[in-house]
Amino acid sequence: MRAEQIEEIEIALLLDAIRKRYGYDFRNYARASLKRRLRSFAAQQDRMPLSRMIPAVLQDESFGARLIHGLSVTVSEMFRDPAFYAAIREQVIPYLKTYPFIRIWHAGCATGEEVYSLAIVLQEEGFYDRTTIFATDFNEQALDRAREAIYPLDAMKNFTSNYQRSGGRRAFSDYYRSGYDAAILDAGLKRNVTIANHNLVTDGVFSEVHLVLCRNVLIYFDQTLQNRALGLFNDSLVHGGILALGSKETLQYSRIAEDYKPLSSKWKIYQKTTA
């Protein structure tokens, strides 16, 4: 048997161990990038062979937690794709304002940068007080960072430039104060944000919402999982509700495609046309 085939067996057994021990199911993740993350985690553990990770996952909960964290991608930035936020500001919020009160589900929010970006846009558009944002992710470590809303100071240059290009109306420095090497976001941005653990792979619908944001999460899923997640969003959204995906993700080939019309084809913002 070739080394690659043996590795495939090791990966399958390891993912099974993670699923049975902790309930996190990575079996339907897009395999190539999952494999890269597994290898880079192994490299950090003194090049631990995959087959030796199996007993470690089963017997050592802190190892299991680190591995699960290592398998999720938490790289994010504020106002990632500035033009996307401009589209939200110009095309989506005026429509949402026709509701007296709205609920937003930000699925796969990782460390929260994009949640607070949205909060800033809502605040500048005078709408934030009429919204509740549910920000969810399966990665508890990432959620802790999202709750803190403290980001490295050296990231602020990029965030500021993104904010300005997104059509921001103020000085970005109004939204944070710096301490040592960190930027602490204005606590007011958190006031309508509820952060909770939710796994798109295994959990269900929890609320009726008017806007779902799920950006750069579906790219890690295979077709089966993509359809599952999109099904959850579809079941959560009200008639006329808005679904915003990452700019390289599409509804086009999914089961729910025909129930949505594009509001921005470039930025993958869709509106639900059925009840």
Added chain:
Amino acid sequence: MENLSKDHSVRGGGFQAAVIGVSAGGVAVLPCLLGTLAADFALAMVIVQHLHPIQDDYFIERLGRACRLPVREAEEKERVQAGVIYLAPPNYHLLIEMDRTFSLCVGEKVNFSRPSIDVLFETAAEAFGAGLIGVILTGASRDGAAGLRQVSSKGGLAVVQDPQSAEYPAMPLAALEETRADYVCNIEEIGRLLCDLGSACAGTGYRTGE
């Protein structure tokens, strides 16, 4: 042209895909390289060009005008098709799955780059094995060196732009440090090589030293 090892004219081709890694200086050489490909070029070609993340579609349009084959951005879950030139989208890593479909990832930068040449080459090497040609062109980084080594170790063909002919020699030099390249040659020769290995009668009639 320097032919250092494998004789692929004897092997009779059998290539299915070519991956190209290019960084600084690429805007000048890529149209030239793609311009040499014949309309019957029968390989899939996948390119990582390091770009500024806010680069627009202009670059793809320009390449499309220079080339007889369709040029487009790779989309996630799309099957890698022969006779199509794909570019990695800016700000995403581009990977090839074992079933030869594309996937994307916004994970950490690799070699200060996203997309990273290493990420594409390593996953392409697993998916295509000996059916892959890896090509490293001009650039001012080390990205692609480890990836080309993987291409070669899985039996694929390693091609590097002659550093002396490259506008930015650092990337070809780094690749040559890590891998014993099968071909080291200038951009016109790489074009002819790809054209020959990728034509319908792949690889027959190709001789070195042309």
